[in-house]
Amino acid sequence: EKDGYDWFMRKEIFEQPRAVADALLGRRDAEGKLQLDEMRIDASELQGIDKIIIIAAGTSYYAGMVAKYAIEHWTRISVEVELASEFRYRDPILTRSTLVVAISQSGETADTLQAIRHARAQQSKVLAICNTNGSTIPRESDGVIYTYAGPEIGVASTKGYVTQLVACYLLALYLAQTKNTLYGDEINGVMDQLEAMPAHVQTVLDEADKVYQFARDHVDTKSVLFLGRHAGYPVALEGALKLKELAYIHAEGFAAGELKHGPIALIEEGLPVFCIVPPKGRDQLREKMVSAIQEIRARGAATIVLAEHDDEAITPYADEFIRLPKVPVLLQPLVAVVPLQLFACELATAMGHDVDQPRNLAKSVTVE
Numbered sequence: 207e208k209d210g211y212d213w214f215m216r217k218e219i220f221e222q223p224r225a226v227a228d229a230l231l232g233r234r235d236a237e238g239k240l241q242l243d244e245m246r247i248d249a250s251e252l253q254g255i256d257k258i259i260i261i262a263a264g265t266s267y268y269a270g271m272v273a274k275y276a277i278e279h280w281t282r283i284s285v286e287v288e289l290a291s292e293f294r295y296r297d298p299i300l301t302r303s304t305l306v307v308a309i310s311q312s313g314e315t316a317d318t319l320q321a322i323r324h325a326r327a328q329q330s331k332v333l334a335i336c337n338t339n340g341s342t343i344p345r346e347s348d349g350v351i352y353t354y355a356g357p358e359i360g361v362a363s364t365k366g367y368v369t370q371l372v373a374c375y376l377l378a379l380y381l382a383q384t385k386n387t388l389y390g391d392e393i394n395g396v397m398d399q400l401e402a403m404p405a406h407v408q409t410v411l412d413e414a415d416k417v418y419q420f421a422r423d424h425v426d427t428k429s430v431l432f433l434g435r436h437a438g439y440p441v442a443l444e445g446a447l448k449l450k451e452l453a454y455i456h457a458e459g460f461a462a463g464e465l466k467h468g469p470i471a472l473i474e475e476g477l478p479v480f481c482i483v484p485p486k487g488r489d490q491l492r493e494k495m496v497s498a499i500q501e502i503r504a505r506g507a508a509t510i511v512l513a514e515h516d517d518e519a520i521t522p523y524a525d526e527f528i529r530l531p532k533v534p535v536l537l538q539p540l541v542a543v544v545p546l547q548l549f550a551c552e553l554a555t556a557m558g559h560d561v562d563q564p565r566n567l568a569k570s571v572t573v574e
């Protein structure tokens with residue numbers, strides 16, 4: 207069943223080009239308009255939406271953080287992202303014009319389920335983004351976007367996560383189409399870029415051996431940090447979560463702009479720090495990231511830099527350089543997360559841990 211891989215997780219990482227392609231399949235009609243078969247929430251209703259609250263847990267929450275950047279940019283609707291376990295307890299402001307989006311791979315996470323029940327009781331519409339057909343969360347939602355990753359068996363989410371990202375982009379573009387905040391040509395342009403992503407993900411996977419090598423080089427490390435900005439920030443959080451789950455070591459993700467507000471005090475000689483650099487087209491973001499990398503390197507960090515393949519200006523500051531394909535900043539999480547998954551999988555393997563069944567974890571958390 208593992209197709210020759212040692213772990214389901216590793217197999218699922220390598221299935222991601224196919225999973226991303228499947229998540230995109232059949233989403234445009236003959237005229238090139240986006241269609242979401244199980245949206246089930248009327249266009250007239252969506253046109254009236256003035257706020258979106260995304261609720262999720264763990265990795266799905268980090269997908270939701272990326273979704274905020276995309277939805278706000280393409281639709282100008284304001285988006286909050288909230289941990290499902292916190293949502294109900296803060297008396298959230300929900301109205302008929304609030305759309306609640308619940309992201310859950312399993313469709314059974316108890317906190318997320320309770321959160322959507324609360325939202326529906328307040329008359330808000332609920333849309334599920336889910337990988338599991340017929341599970342409880344989509345059954346109790348007004349509409350659903352299925353992610354079509356196929357069954358995810360490894361406890362740590364990988365193909366589940368990238369297909370959630372795809373579903374979030376589709377939702378953002380669909381709302382932009384419904385609310386007329388983007389032209390049809392612009393939507394089709396982003397769809398074309400999305401359809402190029404499976405090949406880009408494959409390019410990153412083709413470099414897996416290099417990532418494996420420095421995972422093995424770092425087998426004695428006690429801590430790893432991850433830095434990102436913009437859509438790269440949630441990817442940093444996701445990279446850290448993968449490492450905590452699988453390698454049982456301290457790992458933390460930060461927004462690079464926060465470094466000087468505290469975390470830079472953690473930097474010491476030899477500390478591995480992953481740095482996710484925004485694409486070259488986004489110079490303001492990129493230059494700030496580069497100066498953050500210079501600062502931590504000056505303090506002895508071992509920098510593992512993820513940047514565009516031809517971003518040669520970065521090489522003097524990169525102890526390791528992971529080359530990423532050229533993609534727009536909003537879509538960069540789809541490629542940037544892959545080396546972080548590979549790193550966590552390989553480091554945990556080298557440490558002798560059970561990658562598919564990490565200690566203390568369950569695939570779906572059905573208690574609050």
Ligand code: F6R
Pocket residue numbers: 263264265266267309310311312313314315318361362363364447451569570571
């Ligand atoms: C991380 C992981 C968990 C889940 C979280 C939510 O690798 O698997 O953090 O993402 O428990 O689960 P779902 O998406 O099923 O609601």
